[in-house]
Amino acid sequence: MKKLILFLTMSLMVLPVRADEGMWFLMFIERLNHRDMQKMGLQLTSEEIYSINNHSLKDAIVQFNGGCTAEIISKDGLVLTNHHCGYDAIAELSTPEANYLKNGFWAANRAGELKPKELSVRFFVRMDDVTKRILGKLTPGMTEAEREKAVQQESALIEKENNEGGKYVVSVRSFFQGNEYYYFVYQDYKDVRLVGTPPESIGKFGGDTDNWEWPRHTGDFSMFRVYANPDGSPAEYSVNNVPLKPKHYLPVSLKGVQENDFAMILGYPGRTNRWMPAGGIEQNVKFAYPAWVESSKLGMDKMKVHMDKSDEVRLHYASQYASVANYWKNRQGMIDALTKHKTAAEKKMAEDKFNKWANMPANKDKYGTVIATLNNFYSKTNEKARHDNYLVGMLRTATFAALPYSLGRGLEAYTNANEAARAQMLPDLQAGIDESYATLYMPIEKDVLAAQLNLYATKAVGYPIAPYVKELGDKNGNNFTAYVNDAFNSSIFGSKEKLAAFLQNPNAEVLKKDELYKLSSDLLTKYRAKSDEQTKLDADYSKAFRLLVEGMREANPTAKYYPDANSTLRLTYGKVRSLPKDKRNDAKVNYYTTMQGEVAKYKPNDEEFDLPKKLIDMYNKKDFGQYADKKGYMPVNFLTDNDITGGNSGSPVLNGKGELIGVAFDGNIEAMAGDVIFDKDLQRTINVDIRYVLWIIDKFSGAKHIVDEMTIVR
Template sequence: MPIPNRLALLALTLLSFLPSARADEGMWLPLLLKQLNEADMRQKGLKLMAEDIYSVNKGSLKDAVVQFGGGCTGEIISDQGLLLTNHHCGYSSIQSHSSVEKDYLTNGYWAMSPSEELPNQGLTATFIVRMEDVTKQVLQDVPATGIAEDARERLVQQHSQQVAQAAVQGTHYRAFVRPMFGGNEYYLFVTEVFEDVRLVGAPPSSIGKFGGDTDNWMWPRHTGDFSLFRIYAGPDNKPAPYSPQNKPFKPRHHLPISLSGIKPGDFTLVFGFPGRTNEYLTSWGVDEIYSLSDPAKVKVRDTKLQILDADMKASDKVRIQYAAKYASLANYWKKWQGEMRGLKRLDAVTRKQEQEARFQQWSTQGDAARRAAYAGLLPEMEKNYRAERDVSLARDYVTEAALGIELMLYANSLLPLADAKNTADRTAAVQKARNGVNGFFKNYSKPTDQKVAAALLALYAENTPPTLLPDYVKALQKQYAGKNGWTAYAEQLYSKSKLTTPESATAVLDEVAKGNVTALTNDPAYQLASAIVTNYRANILPPYQIANDNITLLSRTYIAGLRQMQTDKKFYPDANSTLRVAYGQVAGYEPRDGVQYAYYTTLDGIMEKADPTNPDFQVPARLAELYQKKDYGQYAVDGTVPVAFIATNHTTGGNSGSPVINGRGELIGTNFDRNWEGTMSDIMFDPNQVRNITLDVRYMLFVVDKYAGATRLIQEMTLVGKPEAEGKPAKEGKMKKAKERKMKQKA
């Protein structure tokens, strides 16, 4: 159903605020949908059966969903392997093809013919062929108690590898095993990984990143967050390395695209690879994130982002070099801020403590076996979290601050060169380092990194618990004491180090290859990185691992106890980058007293936000022209173009690019964000506030077709539904099902 006229719209908008519009918690394994979720999904509006979503025996929705690269999701939207994902998921690939002369980040890129589709080294698209519960095989001969966590993990990994290898022996498939419920269950995932994935289209950043960091994690949203790629395969339609002779991949299923639109209460299904959640944390774990880890990481990233922002605005070269890095840093910097606000608003620590009190009562009132298994668990959990706090903070400052300096990160990668035990090992390590020189320095600015180093070293030295700070750094503190001490040190460091340019770094590697290892070990950047990392490995990592292993073991037992205590509750495993289904309904929400948000946004809102003086809100001339002329084609709805909508699905990082599918199995949008009020949903879920943000598929089609003129791409998609645009029936795209019906009628 298209967005209705203005009077009807008011009624529907009010409907979106009814108390029944509550978010739907859960990231469910597709394999288990029939027994756990099918009835509830159909009650909410699903017209399909569970087997239409996940099936091994026939093409199903899962066969149109891929893990895009290592951390996003994508969906197949044509029978020629055309892949849709987010602009921010394709950003690093777009950036890799960009230069000052060919600035595809700013101007966008559109392949107007197959020959213009650009290959991307290292980019993969991974399908899930099947999944299977292999808990019995993995835990066979693994003692339930009386074994150290690291020893247990070694056995589990050994068994998991055996199970995975046996599952794909003699095939081109790959496989892995992942733990669920803290290691109480294990599942096998058989995959098909395609290595030839080419860039097909990307809007300019003024569309793909419209709103920028200002709007990131916010609603209402007007971002055209999409990019298009294509999977190529060998002559047998199987994965193959890049070759000009490869052909577009023919999928088992591709998603038809609905032009019928959405309304409040409509069923929505998100299918993707959510990265990581921690829904079963105890109160001590939540408190560590809320009061210790998130504040530290936000502080460091805030400092770094300010420096990068200034240098990127001053230089187009630096802007292109750091575009993807900046976006990656800024994304979770803002997310963590929203997470802290949400946890505070929910009083999450207190709520977890209340749950723990109920658990403790249940565990002590049961039989002897229950008491033995669970009664002493929570006090032991608290003890380990207390022991972990300082080393956890020190760990954050190493990873975020010390190794947030690119020179330190690069020097750290060279540490193995000095540790090589023989000439052969050293030769291999040097060659690997040489291969990485161009890749590192392509997107590196020495002056920018020097500023970052001065600021982040100060934070690292000042905020790391003193007993966990390397002596080398303590000596520098004394040597460079004063207001501009770390700035002065950074100037000396970057003037003396040979690891700051590709030429001098290569010269150092050449010396190491000859056996002159001191050319590296005498370098001041190497010495600083070595001091920090050596101290980390000796004094921070061991106690952290001990406490963390204990917490992992205790958490596994705690989750098992929670499931025993609440037998009437359906539990879902935490996200761990495996294929999941989340489902819900289209709905607005009330972020705070007196404020109501509608469920959708339109092109009108883009023009209302337009500000040529603000880089986050600049509108390309072509888009403004189409708006002025109302030249919307078949994508018009009530005199405008829908841009984004929100629904109650439970999502997290990794769901970026996930298809959002209606009850008939048709694509209605691409998930790209959560609302800021709902970012704490990785830890604690609030059904009244959590909303996933989706790019309306009709805005994507409008940009591809009317803005870019890449109509050839529209023609290979399967468009379904006949919305009315400006009072006239819309032309449909490629309508395979309709054609098949006509053929049958003729026959």
Template sequence: MKRIVGLVLVLMFGFQIASRANEGMWLPMFIDRLNYEDMQKMGLKLTPEEIYSVNHSSLKDAIVMLNGGSCTAEVISKDGMLLTNHHCAYGVIQQNSTEEHNYLEDGFWAGNYGEELKADGMTASFLVRMEDVSDKINEALQDTMSEDERSQVIRQLSQTIKKEATEGTDYNASVKSFFGGNEFYLFVYKTYRDVRLVGAPPSSIGKFGGNTDNWMWPRHTGDFSLLRIYSDQEGEPADFDQKNVPLKPNYHLPLSIDGVEKGDFAMIMGYPGSTDRYLTASGVEMAITKDQPARVKIRGKRLDVMKEHMDADKKVDIQYASKYAGVSNYYKYFIGQTEQIKNNDVIEKKKELEKEFQRWVNKKPARKAKYGDALNLINEGYKELEEYILPQTYFGEAVFGSEILLMGYYLSPMRGILEQKDPDPKQLNAQIQRVKSRAKDFYKDYDVATDKDVTAELLKIYYNDIDKDIQPEYFKKIVKRKGPDFHDVADYIFRKSMLSDTNELKDFLNKPKARKLDRDPAVRLAGAFLSKYRNEISAKTSEINAKIDRGNRLFIAGLREMNPDKKYYPNANSTMRLTYGQVLDYYPRDAVYYNYYTTLEGVMEKKDPTDDEFIVPDRLVKLYENKNYGRYAADDGTLRVNFLTNNDITGGNSGSPVINGKGELIGCAFDGNWEAMSGDIFFEDEIQRTIVADIRYILFVIDKYAGASHLLRQMTIVKSEEETQKSTEPSIKEVKEAPKSQNNAERKK
């Protein structure tokens, strides 16, 4: 739901307390003036320029945005090797798995460059620079503009700014709004399109604990994988080609095996996706009473059906592994967020802030004239949105939770072209190529029987729960003719649709005809749902959302004016952020204490060969029994698996590097804790934690478990005052004065 999960906000809520060092997703270009002294006091040894610089190598040059912001990765070798989470590369691992070579089950480790596997569709982007362009955009905006007029001006100016920033380069750029549309920043990237899988542990390590342990502490998961970026011979981005070479990055992170202790400084840099920390009480109420329960209901049914088919067929289990994981992750997230919003009394905290804001506004007539309508606009908007929220949620979760209807949606634009008297050949061919591209991956990981049962259950939920006046006539007609058993409804759709057979679709694309699409129930049904949504839901909600947008922009501007001495950070929006804090334990509730780390002993305590979430590989058991941990053991002889920090992260930070005060990698962030699942809406000072895979466990698995020590020789591994494993590798301090090629074009501009 746009209003619940996509708002660009502020933070800190204006509470009259000092800023906690661990709270905040900060733009790294402002570290010097906002946070540097706090970070130094906590243990940071680097200068601001060593963290973020445009003209010299800095930590930012080792931080990678995967797939436009789905996850984060970090460069850990001079030949472009990346570390990220196992769940971030899960789709790639699944994509390359077969029944004969099941890398999900067995793991994968390339012996050399030539054995590394293609990661279809994955991209890796480096941030070249960020720039405040607020003045350029705001000077063209007027208070009298409607939200549509305002959006149009912002879009036009953003396109001009992006073009100016990238013209004559191979860069790509985006302009994003911050603080509810009060500020705007340009982000310039260099994006590489040839990414390959280097290594991944089996799921029994990389996903140990499965959905049961997801979002939970204590955790014992080796959630990591290795990728590599390839470039052309000149080091520039290129499509996949066997002639491409490993990228020579501007900087890569050294890996520290000193370990961590309670209170140690910890910094995370990455690409957090979305937070809603300025969401008002009315928005939170809508989320937990209507939107999220609906998502949980629909996703729960979808998961049940998929699991039944996956358990019955190994091929289906591989095909649907990544899909299942994606649906499952946010299924549990919505459950947890709803529960913790209630437990942590978030709505009451929001209401108190709103009362404080309104009191401040009412004290002066000028303020009341400027900000007096802010909360009224927001609250009225959410009230009006109540009528449409369930149809909107069900449209995305139930209708297009059906894969065959989703493929029908991809074909819908072709229908309009074919119905023209003289279809434009270029336009038609572009649509054909688009569908072919979608179909390639679609049918590789598609099972008709699974999707048919999923479709039956989801359409049944939609039909029973959504007002019939909002449902498409064509859908009601099918149900009337083929129902009331929705398995009969689904059987009709699949039997009559060419989309259930890849060969039929290929034949159609070779000789596309409008009447073929008109007779296809999956294409017609997808089009009918889409038309109904656009005409009767989206058209109405866009007006409502405009009202909420205006209210939010005023509310956020007013909050910042109300607290002029407070340091504010913008809400997450898939742009590079830095968060800092400490390695720390916590008390989740009365009389319960959680230590800040877990060990391999905990893996063995959870071991259950009858539960696929808690299977432990025999080789790992043997290493544990022999205590064969090598140099990766802690001082007490144990092998630490995961640890906790109080850093502020969210989705998109998965795979982010956890860095010590010297700029060395100490772990890979992969999750948050259950008790603070409300944290995307309200930061929980005392209990919010980041769960991290200890770099020593990661290296232990690569070295001792997988026997892939050749990969370690590509890394810079450091311990205390000892020489690094690759002593010729420069530190940030040694290279900071030397401009690097990736930024040369920008520096000259």
């Protein structure tokens, strides 16, 4: 029996300990990672990476606008991130006459830097472990709802204790499915201004065709600056604000990269599910992701018909289209990768071994039903997952699936209020309407909504759809075009002017009977609905998943574990590492790409592969300046084997001295299963070589003053 227990313990699924896998907490670098990192080429102490009392690398890394990463690269608060991370702000600041998205932009001086409406960066101050404190408030007999309430109450106390009277934002987060808890202290800066961006033909070169692909030739970067009060504290936008003097900023290396060079990345990875059970992978591959892909592609196709006809419309919808397109290809890549690598089957084998361990006498009371409970959850929610993804696809691409409900709730309160209250509510309501309708193009909105309603009504058939959609579909044979056109014509939400007229003469009955409001309310009610059966399934699943992770760690106590990504600051380390030779890449070794390969892809006037004439001319003259590789070529992108995911976009790639060598912007489609399982052979991070970034700024754009404020290491 002892031999059997030992065998099962050693063979249970654990997260491997390869040095290039893992998204690690900075506070544990000394204990868990520093020695491995030194062997691979790190020359910094752990204190130089993460310190509470002294400046360190972590002080130069920011979360950019909530969804990306960026880095501070000058003593005057200069921020570097991806072009696709700055895309929203660049599009917002652009007009058909001054189209910075299309043509690029570089501020000639600080006064010329541009302020978007809303853009922020978040600095990480410190973190600490509060696992014992929070788990001490929980008892085995608690329901999941009681447990959640207790965690929230204690978290609120911890957050209040550490925010220093509102100076900091504090967040308590759960890890390892509720087995550990840590709090994070942040400081937010909201005056962030655009410094510069390359033309879209450089920043998005390759478009959807090259997205998630290697070899890659994309200058995916943009630059901003953080402003603050003269004392360095956060401040709302003001002409009196000054560039932030950061605690730390990154020096920039022109030395270039070679295969097997040490490379580490710090950033804010969004979401991984490395502990996901086999049933969850199977559900995603067969039910959830196909619906996501189909709905996203439909929305993109309907938008693009109109975007291709008008520069103004294209500009207004560029950000939404790019966001949908990115995840459309991502989800299809995950379907293909998870299927090809038989990830669900691999996970199931590990779960079968765990189940044997869990049902041994010493473990059965606590862990014996874990796998059965998880499998029951997935079997009963597969069709719901398909339905939910068709519904979410509609909400993501069809503005009027959600907008009437969102605005309508405010209109309801306004209608029922007295005259004095209405006068107070009116400015905010009007501002919300103006902002919501500022860039809408109704032909797109009608086409997308009608098409998505048809897809939802005909494909989400294994689970009850929204009742009003069902009623309408039964009447019109699921052809929603005429209904949508009539609804827009009659609805107060059909235009900003109609809403303005309603505000002058509010009528509860008119709002109640409004077709777009009825439809939107139906969809959002369905989206938020949860039956008693589903509530119990969710609670049982939550507990079983927590026990699965606890049990697997208990069975393998000597392994090194990192928690799933959840938009908290992490470090990943590895090396510059090639993929097998690819005839599409002119580079001698397939870990980098060159401008020669970029120009070879050039297609004049093509939406994805056009290039500025100036770039072609400079390439032909080999006008690379100090930024060329010592072998003479102009580098563009390179590969590392770091472990990243969405949210790491814009993360700095650093050498062993903590110098900036590149900016992470993508992964390779062959390893698209990486959010669920790390592939040590295929997983790659695609990075913009910092030398190409500087060449674009200095030589191509003539913005040498931007480079001059950086600390350049030659």
